[in-house]
Amino acid sequence: MMIMIVFAVMTLLDPAFAQRQPDPINPTRESVNEPALLEHSPSIKGRITILDSKAALVEQPQGREWRRFHEGWMPWIGAAVPGAMILLLAVFFLIKGRIRTQPNELSGRKIARYNAFERFTHWMTATCFVILALSGLNYIFGKRLLMPIIGPEAFSALSQWSKYAHNFLAWPFIVGVLLMGAVWIGDNVPNRVDWAWLKAGGGLFTNSHPNAGRFNAGQKLVFWFAIIGGLVMAASGMTLLFPFTVTGVNGMQITQALHAIVGVLFITVMLAHIYIGTVGEEGAFEGMASGEVDLAWAEANHNLWLREQQGKEGTVSRTLKSEPAE
Template sequence: MTFLARIRLVLFAVVLLGIAASSGQAMAQKLGPDGAPDPTASVTSERDLLKRFPRVEGRIDIPDSKAAVLIQPAGRSWDYFHEVLLHWGGAIVILGTIALLGLAYLILGRIRIAAGRSGQKVLRFKAFERFSHWLTAVSFVALGLTGLNITFGKIVLLPLIGPDAFSRLSESAKYVHNFTSFAFMAGLALIVLIFLKDNLPERVDLDWLRQGGGFIRGKHAPAGRFNLGEKLVYWLSVAAGVAVSLSGLLLLFPFYGTNIADMQLAQVAHAVVAILFVALILAHIYIGTLGMEGAFEAMGTGQVDLNWAKEHHDLWLARQLANENRPEAPSAAPAE
């Protein structure tokens, strides 16, 4: 009996030592490198948690149930789009457009007025038409710069000016972006109303396309008030303007008839269309300034040189001259 008692005592001691060793190991895992307790040692890792529960919600005391959503799958996809895909895609599109325009300038040079300036001017755009254009153009530039700061500011500006200045700049840019959007939408509406009838398709557009749009030397491309290239820019700008305006309103007034998924889709659409819109307007600015002699004067002063109008918008010029030379109707004879 004494021998059996000793065996039981030894076994009991071994069990106690095993329990103590496992407890010590567990305690060691809960201590940090410096020996202090680690409160997160026994917590499930975020990766394991998200594998089991892709959508994580908390407990809240306010009526807005959306505030309880902490993590959800579409949010991680949106974060990857905003922080990776948009950065690379936006940089490729914008820098690629600038590179192509620079290459076009090196190859084609500036398109000059072939016959030279005549010294005679023709009214192309009235004052209110120019006001509508510049209202849209200036507000677009403000929106474009402040919007690009949202996408590329942390990469480009933050290392240059530091976090404090970047925070102040970004806060101001946010307000400029929000409030300038209304000026842009007003200008867009005016552009649609004023220039819609002159941008409808015509048979002459096919002739303009067959003649290379005036970029092939020795070939004349006939055109009305706007040629096919300008009409394409107009319709693409209107479509992009409507898209960024609608998606921007959803972002400006969040969750009015939308949920979290809708807001994420609106942000993706707004960003993608805005990047493409910037590339389109860069090409438009190039043609209107460096790319073509005499083009900027149309929106700068409203008047263009007669020879420029003959070379680029001959059918429109013919109608303008015909209207100017049209004899006035004779006035009624005075009653006796």
């Protein structure tokens, strides 16, 4: 009341006083716009008194790019890349068919190829990988493909259990990758024989059998991809499993994108590996199933390794195809 009286008296004594008063405050005009703020910082942050410092982040424009990638590009990548591999394998199978070992080429004798520990490591890692791959694909395609079919309640329960499986089975998968690296790294060192194998196309198009050690060049490529890709998946997965312990919001978004892309590439490469090890080539699955392969099959596909094994046993290396089956 007193302020109003003083203001009225000053206006009567000095009419120019009212004209010298500042204009009413316009919050919209006086505020700093978003582009001006983002010129100085990649994000807009405020001050908080609670312990969670992430709550101070008001706006992070990179989140829009991540959402565009996650909801736009990632489903297309996740469908197109493995889909192209499946189509390629299907065409190859229709043209080439299954690579078979003729009955007259078999010797009837066996040689140990993988011991029990190697087979256990392989199947433990492979089982975990399949579940991790399916649960990861559910993260990308579940709400688009499964939820309209099974309903939101069933999809919610499935996704919850998929999350548990993904988080817990990641650990034996990491252990398996490390064990495979330790057990097989010595047999997967590249050499000149591998280059010759690659130039010959692995004999797939000529019905020949290029020289190969315990693992041929194709198997070595799969091995190194599994080891390097597995370590990348492990590092990015643990970053996501323990959020904000290593990086901030933007770093988490980049890590999630990396984890998804490498995961899709991993699935694509393993599709080719599974094809060759099952329907693609006769006799390939036998070694990892029972641990033994036919001597003639070993001579045809891994002749240098077979001769090395024969040398360790004190036998004379020789071509077994000409030997009669026992």
